Amino acid sequence: MLAWERFKLRRAAAEYAAHGWPVQPGSFLVGRRAGRHSLERRFDCGEPGCRTAACHPAPLPPATAADVVAGYWRVHPYTVLLPTGRAFDVLEVPATLGRAALLGDGFVAARGPVAVAPGDRWMFLVLPGHGVLPELAQQAGVVLHGQGSWVPAPPSPQLGGRVRWELPPEAHGWRPAEPYAVQAIMLDAIGAGPSFSSRQRATWRAAA
Incomplete structure (x- = not known):
């Protein structure tokens, strides 16, 4: 499931970049179901010590180059951000x-x-x-x-x-x-x- 999510986001990011739109990886959702009606979920950008729980950019620069964009999504299902x-x-x-x-x-x-x-x-x-x-x-x-x-x-x-x-x-x-x-x-x-x-x-x- 995680691999499919990452692939789907990478494909979208690559399409935006192919049309000249800069894309930037953003923090991705992590966490678990805390109870019957609530979720303990936050956004993780991969930066050690980052306390920002809402969606925010990851410490990677925007890009339009296809190889750079594809590489960003090889490991994490980053949110696709459009600067x-x-x-x-x-x-x-x-x-x-x-x-x-x-x-x-x-x-x-x-x-x-x-x-x-x-x-x-x-x-x-x-x-x-x-x-x-x-x-x-x-x-x-x-x-x-x-x-x-x-x-x-x-x-x-x-x-x-x-x-x-x-x-x-x-x-x-x-x-x-x-x-x-x-x-x-x-x-x-x-x-x-x-x-x-x-x-x-x-x-x-x-x-x-």
């Missing part, structure tokens, strides 16, 4: 905003890879280097992962379940979404959207 601020940023939002952006109003350019983490946190991979619209920044639970941050990637296990793709990267050619188009759709759905000109909307459609 942000390089190939893409990640806009992480609650499920209500996430579902709204997928339903949207037809902006093709707003579509890009979308992952969902346990706890119903939706993660939109968007073009890097952009901010969050003020109206969206005021909403609870909105986080922009940029330079120096990371997110766990499917099919990595987390406490409470696995990260999964809601909209897989291949659905739109492994391209990140246009960040402000995604945000505008979210805001429109909750009635808090700024006004965007027809020229802006046409530009988003043309970028698809």
Whole structure:
């Protein structure tokens, strides 16, 4: 079972790297069932004396080289982490905003890879280097992962379940979404959207 888990994660990491996405090994779940309804589980990065129990990077650098990535997963079933601020940023939002952006109003350019983490946190991979619209920044639970941050990637296990793709990267050619188009759709759905000109909307459609 452990070998199959490691193989599955290594295969996913290799696929991301093959498309130019840097990947980094993250700590992996260890522990045992402590009782009928609870688990004594934590994340282990392999670093002696590390006290961080939540998911965190292992002491290995990000890579895109196939041989390096494959070597990382030869022993441990590391969590697959995607560093942000390089190939893409990640806009992480609650499920209500996430579902709204997928339903949207037809902006093709707003579509890009979308992952969902346990706890119903939706993660939109968007073009890097952009901010969050003020109206969206005021909403609870909105986080922009940029330079120096990371997110766990499917099919990595987390406490409470696995990260999964809601909209897989291949659905739109492994391209990140246009960040402000995604945000505008979210805001429109909750009635808090700024006004965007027809020229802006046409530009988003043309970028698809």
